[in-house]
Amino acid sequence: xxxxxxxxxLAGGVxxxxxxxxxxxxxxxxAGVSGIIGTLVTARPKGDSAWRLAFLLGLICGxxxxxxxxxxxxxxxxxxxxxxxxxxxxxxxxxxxMLVAGLLVGVGTGIGSGCTSGHGVCGLARLSPRSMVAxxxxxxxAIVTVFxxxxxxxxxx
Amino acid sequence: MxxxxxxxxxxxxxxxxxxxxxxDPARVLGFLDLFGAWDPTLIxxxxxxxxxxxxxYRLAMRRPNPLFAGAFQVPTRRDLDGRLIGGAALFGIxxxxxxxxxxxxxASVVGLTTPLAAMLIAMIVGWFxxxxxxPARLT
Numbered sequence: 001x002x003x004x005x006x007x008x009x010l011a012g013g014v015x016x017x018x019x020x021x022x023x024x025x026x027x028x029x030x031a032g033v034s035g036i037i038g039t040l041v042t043a044r045p046k047g048d049s050a051w052r053l054a055f056l057l058g059l060i061c062g063x064x065x066x067x068x069x070x071x072x073x074x075x076x077x078x079x080x081x082x083x084x085x086x087x088x089x090x091x092x093x094x095x096x097x098m099l100v101a102g103l104l105v106g107v108g109t110g111i112g113s114g115c116t117s118g119h120g121v122c123g124l125a126r127l128s129p130r131s132m133v134a135x136x137x138x139x140x141x142a143i144v145t146v147f148x149x150x151x152x153x154x155x156x157x
Numbered sequence: 158m159x160x161x162x163x164x165x166x167x168x169x170x171x172x173x174x175x176x177x178x179x180x181d182p183a184r185v186l187g188f189l190d191l192f193g194a195w196d197p198t199l200i201x202x203x204x205x206x207x208x209x210x211x212x213x214y215r216l217a218m219r220r221p222n223p224l225f226a227g228a229f230q231v232p233t234r235r236d237l238d239g240r241l242i243g244g245a246a247l248f249g250i251x252x253x254x255x256x257x258x259x260x261x262x263x264a265s266v267v268g269l270t271t272p273l274a275a276m277l278i279a280m281i282v283g284w285f286x287x288x289x290x291x292p293a294r295l296t
Contacts, residue, residue: 009178016205052163054161062264063268081270088175088265095275102278107286112243113232117259121206124211133245142249
């Protein structure tokens with residue numbers, strides 16, 4: 001087992017947890033990415049959009065800071081596509097696959113009221129029964145999907 | 158002030174995703190592939206985030222209200238319905254196909270590739286479609 005990757009995962013996870021706590025203690029909001037950005041782009045609510053844009057800008061700047069801090073802080077499994085080659089990984093498929101996946105992620109998080117951050121990081125921490133069921137559901141659906149793609153269709157590749 | 162606070166939250170979130178390797182779909186798919194060369198990294202990320210936030214929320218909620226807003230805005234629904242479970246299932250399929258959930262997908266725009274751009278555009282279209290669906294019937 002790759003312990004250095006696990007440790008980086010743990011450190012990054014703590015940062016994500018601190019982010020969610022920070023957003024709650026400062027402005028009283030759930031750090032759910034699909035909710036924050038989805039509402040920003042689809043509804044642009046008056047008086048309730050600026051903080052959403054700020055969160056998105058910060059989210060994009062985070063990996064840039066990791067690149068600027070120097071080598072060794074990223075954790076891509078293979079070769080990255082960013083300038084340092086170690087922070088942003090390459091997509092797992094081509095445009096057609098990503099269009100289908102993106103549509104499913106958008107519609108799914110839209111009608112399901114959240115994604116890995118809103119239901120996972122925030123909902124589980126609140127012990128929300130809805131988020132527990134949602135998290136279990138999307139984890140199982142994703143695991144089954146990967147099994148079908150890699151082991152049934154892909155022949156174990 | 159709310160703008161700055163939300164920026165800091167986004168920055169911490171993006172830092173966490175980058176340090177943990179969640180900006181690499183290969184790491185995410187490696188975790189989801191239980192029957193292949195399993196990569197446990199994601200469980201450390203989710204575990205670290207949930208445990209940290211579990212205690213963080215408890216500390217935060219001791220206050221009567223947030224530092225820079227009138228009230229905590231926390232979901233109150235506790236019922237399970239078809240939209241929640243069906244939506245989560247559709248999301249899971251998209252996540253399993255791509256290795257991207259919304260956070261890492263947007264955090265990765267500095268390493269923008271054509272497939273990632275396609276994913277982001279389709280995700281936004283999906284959000285519009287979800288809004289256009291009729292609301293759940295009240296039973």
